[in-house]
Amino acid sequence: MSDATSSTIATGKPSGFPVVPAVEMRGIIKRFGSTVACDRVDLVVQRGEIHGLLGQNGAGKSTLMKVLTGLLTPDAGVISIDGVPRIVKDPHAASKLGIAMVHQHFSVIEALTVWENVVLGEKGRLDEAATIKSVRAISERYGLDVDPTAKIATLTAGQRQRVEIIKCLRRDPSIVILDEPTSVLTLAESEELFSTLRYVVRDENRAVVLISHKLDEILNATDQVCIMRSGLVVAQLETAATDARSLAREMVGREVSLRGEAVALGLIQEAEEIAVEAADAVATPAGDVALRIDDVTVKGPGGVRLLDHLDLEIRQGEILGLAGVEGNGQVTLANVLSSLTDVDSGTVEVAGRAVRAGKAGAMARAGVAVIPEDRHAAGCVLDMSVAENLVLDDLDRVSNGRLVSSSKIRENAIRLIQQFDIMCPSPDTPMRFLSGGNQQRVVLARQISRNPKVLVAAQPTHGLDVGAVEYMTEQLRRVADEGVAVLLISTELEEILALSDRIAVINEGRIMGTLDRQEADLDRIGLMMGGQEL
Amino acid sequence: MTVPDQVTQSEEIMPMLMGPKVGKTRAGNIAINVGLYIVAFAAAFLLVSILILATTTTSPWDVMHALYTGSVSGWAAIGLTLEQATPILIVAIGVVIANRAGTFTIGPQGQFLMGGLVAGFVMFKFGLPVPVALPLCLVGGAIGGAIWAGIAALLRYTRGVDVIISTLLLNFVALELVDFCLNKIFLLQENVPTSPKPPQSAQLTTGERLPRIGHLPGFSVTSGVLIAIALTVAVAFVLARTKWGFRVRMLGLNPTAAQAAGVSMALFGGGALILSGAFAGLAGGVWFAGIGLRLTPGFEGGLGGEGLLVALIARRSVIATVPIAIFFGMLHSGGGYLATTGVPTNIVDIIRGLVVLAAIMPPVILHVWDNRRSLRVARRSAQRAVAGADLVEVAA
Ligand SMILES: Nc1ncnc2c1ncn2[C@@H]1O[C@H](COP(=O)(O)OP(=O)(O)OP(=O)(O)O)[C@@H](O)[C@H]1O
Ligand SMILES: [Mg+2]
Numbered sequence: 001m002s003d004a005t006s007s008t009i010a011t012g013k014p015s016g017f018p019v020v021p022a023v024e025m026r027g028i029i030k031r032f033g034s035t036v037a038c039d040r041v042d043l044v045v046q047r048g049e050i051h052g053l054l055g056q057n058g059a060g061k062s063t064l065m066k067v068l069t070g071l072l073t074p075d076a077g078v079i080s081i082d083g084v085p086r087i088v089k090d091p092h093a094a095s096k097l098g099i100a101m102v103h104q105h106f107s108v109i110e111a112l113t114v115w116e117n118v119v120l121g122e123k124g125r126l127d128e129a130a131t132i133k134s135v136r137a138i139s140e141r142y143g144l145d146v147d148p149t150a151k152i153a154t155l156t157a158g159q160r161q162r163v164e165i166i167k168c169l170r171r172d173p174s175i176v177i178l179d180e181p182t183s184v185l186t187l188a189e190s191e192e193l194f195s196t197l198r199y200v201v202r203d204e205n206r207a208v209v210l211i212s213h214k215l216d217e218i219l220n221a222t223d224q225v226c227i228m229r230s231g232l233v234v235a236q237l238e239t240a241a242t243d244a245r246s247l248a249r250e251m252v253g254r255e256v257s258l259r260g261e262a263v264a265l266g267l268i269q270e271a272e273e274i275a276v277e278a279a280d281a282v283a284t285p286a287g288d289v290a291l292r293i294d295d296v297t298v299k300g301p302g303g304v305r306l307l308d309h310l311d312l313e314i315r316q317g318e319i320l321g322l323a324g325v326e327g328n329g330q331v332t333l334a335n336v337l338s339s340l341t342d343v344d345s346g347t348v349e350v351a352g353r354a355v356r357a358g359k360a361g362a363m364a365r366a367g368v369a370v371i372p373e374d375r376h377a378a379g380c381v382l383d384m385s386v387a388e389n390l391v392l393d394d395l396d397r398v399s400n401g402r403l404v405s406s407s408k409i410r411e412n413a414i415r416l417i418q419q420f421d422i423m424c425p426s427p428d429t430p431m432r433f434l435s436g437g438n439q440q441r442v443v444l445a446r447q448i449s450r451n452p453k454v455l456v457a458a459q460p461t462h463g464l465d466v467g468a469v470e471y472m473t474e475q476l477r478r479v480a481d482e483g484v485a486v487l488l489i490s491t492e493l494e495e496i497l498a499l500s501d502r503i504a505v506i507n508e509g510r511i512m513g514t515l516d517r518q519e520a521d522l523d524r525i526g527l528m529m530g531g532q533e534l
Numbered sequence: 535m536t537v538p539d540q541v542t543q544s545e546e547i548m549p550m551l552m553g554p555k556v557g558k559t560r561a562g563n564i565a566i567n568v569g570l571y572i573v574a575f576a577a578a579f580l581l582v583s584i585l586i587l588a589t590t591t592t593s594p595w596d597v598m599h600a601l602y603t604g605s606v607s608g609w610a611a612i613g614l615t616l617e618q619a620t621p622i623l624i625v626a627i628g629v630v631i632a633n634r635a636g637t638f639t640i641g642p643q644g645q646f647l648m649g650g651l652v653a654g655f656v657m658f659k660f661g662l663p664v665p666v667a668l669p670l671c672l673v674g675g676a677i678g679g680a681i682w683a684g685i686a687a688l689l690r691y692t693r694g695v696d697v698i699i700s701t702l703l704l705n706f707v708a709l710e711l712v713d714f715c716l717n718k719i720f721l722l723q724e725n726v727p728t729s730p731k732p733p734q735s736a737q738l739t740t741g742e743r744l745p746r747i748g749h750l751p752g753f754s755v756t757s758g759v760l761i762a763i764a765l766t767v768a769v770a771f772v773l774a775r776t777k778w779g780f781r782v783r784m785l786g787l788n789p790t791a792a793q794a795a796g797v798s799m800a801l802f803g804g805g806a807l808i809l810s811g812a813f814a815g816l817a818g819g820v821w822f823a824g825i826g827l828r829l830t831p832g833f834e835g836g837l838g839g840e841g842l843l844v845a846l847i848a849r850r851s852v853i854a855t856v857p858i859a860i861f862f863g864m865l866h867s868g869g870g871y872l873a874t875t876g877v878p879t880n881i882v883d884i885i886r887g888l889v890v891l892a893a894i895m896p897p898v899i900l901h902v903w904d905n906r907r908s909l910r911v912a913r914r915s916a917q918r919a920v921a922g923a924d925l926v927e928v929a930a
Contacts, residue, residue, distance in 0.1 A: 026919065027919060073905070073908040073909050073911070073912045074912050074915070075908075075911060075912070075915070076911075076912075076915040076919075077912075077915060077916065077919070078915075078916040078919045078920055079916075085916060085920045087909070087912065087913055087916060089909060338794040339793060339794055339796075340790065340793055340794055359798075360792075360793045360794075360795075360796050360797060360798035360799070360801070361793075361794070361795055361796015361797065361798075362796075363794075364794065364795060364796055365796060370794065372794075377790050377791075378790045378791050378793075378794050379791065380788070380791060381784055381787045381788040381791050381792075382787070382788070383787045383788075384783070384784065384787060388780070392784065392791060392795045393794065393795035393796060395777050395780060395781075396777075399777055402776050402777055402778070403775055403776055403777070404775055404776060404777055404779075404780050406775075
């Protein structure tokens with residue numbers, strides 16, 4: 001949608017003629033073995049509108065969109081683009097039709113730079129200068145700040161997500177599909193993106209399908225909402241005529257409780273009230289220190305301090321929220337606590353014992369469980385089964401001596417699948433075949449069920465549907481009440497305010513200060529996030 | 535709960551029968567798979583026949599008959615086939631371990647040579663009684679191969695040197711080292727009264743060899759076969775059932791998640807590489823003590839490379855290496871017989887190459903078919919739905 005290349009867009013039909021929808025999917029069926037991911041789905045998207053697609057984890061949203069982009073071939077159904085029935089053979093055919101998609105999981109290549117990733121797959125000669133220029137233009141226009149010459153490997157999850165979006169928009173598609181494009185972006189970023197997208201779509205007569213679990217995003221950004229449940233379309237609503245509560249109800253098929261919903265919605269006042277309630281209800285128990293991070297420094301490439309003399313203490317039974325603008329050392333901290341990164345100086349103590357950082361599995365053995373921000377990188381093994389993924393770092397629990405017991409693995413899997421409501425055909429299903437949100441549930445289930453001393457949750461609600469967010473938050477509260485020290489890392493201030501007993505703020509790898517929940521307010525935290533010491 | 539066809543996850547099932555879903559039922563699917571393999575092998579056979587007609591004066595039928603006679607026509611031939619398959623199989627299961635851990639090595643050639651060399655020293659230089667020397671020569675062979683792979687592992691995990699490159703170079707070094715040892719009387723060269731002395735070691739006497747099972751002209755095979763069988767079973771079990779196997783698989787599939795879960799890349803990745811070296815070295819020892827009986831320059835004779843190929847075709851399955859290695863053994867025994875009929879034995883190399891291709895192609899073809907089929911279904915369903923109106927396909 002860069003200005004330079006907007007000549008390809010079809011202009012709207014003169015008024016008075018029947019409007020031909022940009023996308024018309026009729027009776028789409030897609031089965032995977034015995035699973036019916038899409039069951040006679042109809043979806044009509046008009047030009048000039050943003051069409052929300054909502055549904056629980058595993059409802060079939062991503063599958064439907066993969067059918068539209070030719071990544072999957074439907075078992076039945078017709079797709080018409082601008083009124084012409086089409087066979088979308090493969091993604092290449094889709095891109096010829098002007099369809100482009102941002103996928104739920106990142107597909108950027110770590111070893112390449114941002115601009116190289118953006119041109120990847122395009123035909124013709126590479127023009128570095130022109131590409132960089134166009135990346136800058138799109139960044140600026142949509143508020144997607146990223147350095148075109150940076151290596152992907154050095155970027156945070158949020159920055160990678162921006163690259164994915166830029167990559168899609170640069171193709172100048174007239175039909176844009178966004179599958180959870182803002183799962184790791186902050187509310188402010190997503191607001192900016194969608195406010196621009198809205199008028200671009202209207203002015204240039206494009207069509208957008210937006211999949212999101214953030215109800216407020218759906219409410220603010222879309223014109224129409226289609227709600228799916230178990231492969232079926234259960235409702236088709238005009239956004240203006242609905243509200244968060246009814247969306248949630250349609251999606252889940254029951255009322256969703258206040259707290260989970262508030263967090264999911266990012267409704268600040270509501271969330272604050274609840275949190276205060278919660279804080280009042282549970283008088284912070286002063287347990288022993290479970291995790292002590294003492295003067296830890298980690299240097300990155302070029303000597304940059306990713307963590308800079310960082311001190312942090314978390315007591316048993318408390319939830320410490322780590323607030324901060326993304327890219328200020330949160331990932332490095334989580335990596336240190338996952339034994340993925342060594343420290344240059346300083347110590348990490350778990351329950352009073354020093355743990356060697358960087359030694360494979362040392363943190364896990366000491367009782368630290370991490371729910372990583374990027375589940376595909378460190379959280380799971382896609383080509384192992386769900387059952388195996390539920391025991392990755394806790395093999396001893398399902399072994400007899402040196403032998404792994406397949407019956408114990410299975411029992412464990414059946415229990416957790418039920419407890420965490422993981423949707424999968426069987427425990428032996430490869431992790432790869434699960435929907436994004438269900439993969440996240442597997443990671444959560446494994447880490448919570450390990451009985452850790454310290455639970456580190458980085459963006460734990462990433463990709464979860466409203467109901468699962470509710471369950472997730474309940475679980476965090478429960479494990480804390482049972483005496484686990486919880487470190488909640490999130491770029492969503494609302495999530496932190498709603499859940500934490502204490503709040504620490506990180507900036508450029510340093511802790512700017514720690515506040516009790518009662519004394520925390522948005523202004524103060526905001527200032528600290530900007531780099532002001534307490 | 536019914537399990538959909540796609541989610542058969544056991545890696546030990548012969549992967550070649552588990553291609554993409556093409557048939558309507560599971561049995562149909564397997565039938566189509568098998569059929570495709572038959573077609574692929576028939577095509578390879580045809581190509582080979584044409585080649586034989588074009589380049590030799592023998593008929594393809596005679597060549598095939600000679601291969602058959604030499605490999606499976608009687609108990610003696612079968613014994614020979616199994617014997618030839620033994621070192622290839624031992625190398626191949628080692629390579630499968632390394633591949634499972636995500637390490638790609640091309641070092642078996644050098645490790646095989648080092649294994650044989652160490653075995654040679656143990657047998658000829660230490661003057662030990664045979665009951666001690668024989669087991670020690672096999673253990674020494676394994677250690678020789680392990681050390682050779684260990685160098686590559688060390689370079690990889692301390693200096694970051696690519697394993698493919700280091701193992702390739704180590705292959706050359708091993709070749710030179712063997713040559714050197716076979717050219718020095720004080721090392722391994724046989725002291726014969728002729729001049730110049732040939733660059734080779736002495737030959738193991740009858741009493742010094744690995745015991746044989748059975749007698750010619752009936753079934754007769756080196757007891758090394760038992761070692762290969764025992765190792766295959768053990769490795770399949772260890773990879774599938776033990777914590778170590780679980781961790782090695784995890785490492786191969788996602789090193790980052792493995793590191794977080796306590797699987798150290800250096801320890802497990804390096805360990806798997808060294809183990810694969812030990813297998814190749816052991817194969818060298820078994821070959822020397824049971825089959826070759828004497829060391830000559832380049833005595834490995836391509837066996838290491840064939841082990842790699844077998845592992846390549848078997849993909850990640852230990853069990854699948856067995857039939858494939860036996861097939862390679864057939865080409866050896868049959869090829870040996872063929873040579874006595876005066877046909878150039880390069881033909882056997884060509885057959886091997888074509889057969890490897892024939893074994894690798896079907897999954898690719900099936901994948902393409904699968905895509906075509908689902909597209910056909912989609913097209914038909916869409917056609918029916920739009921009833922007469924034109925479906926438009928985007929030109930590629
Ligand atoms: N390649 C596949 N093989 C087998 N089953 C699959 C495959 N892809 C998806 N599924 C199944 O299809 C169903 C729908 O998955 P899909 O990814 O469309 O869900 P989703 O609505 O995008 O959910 P989420 O919000 O969690 O991303 C799930 O039950 C999933 O397990
Ligand atoms: Mg999805």
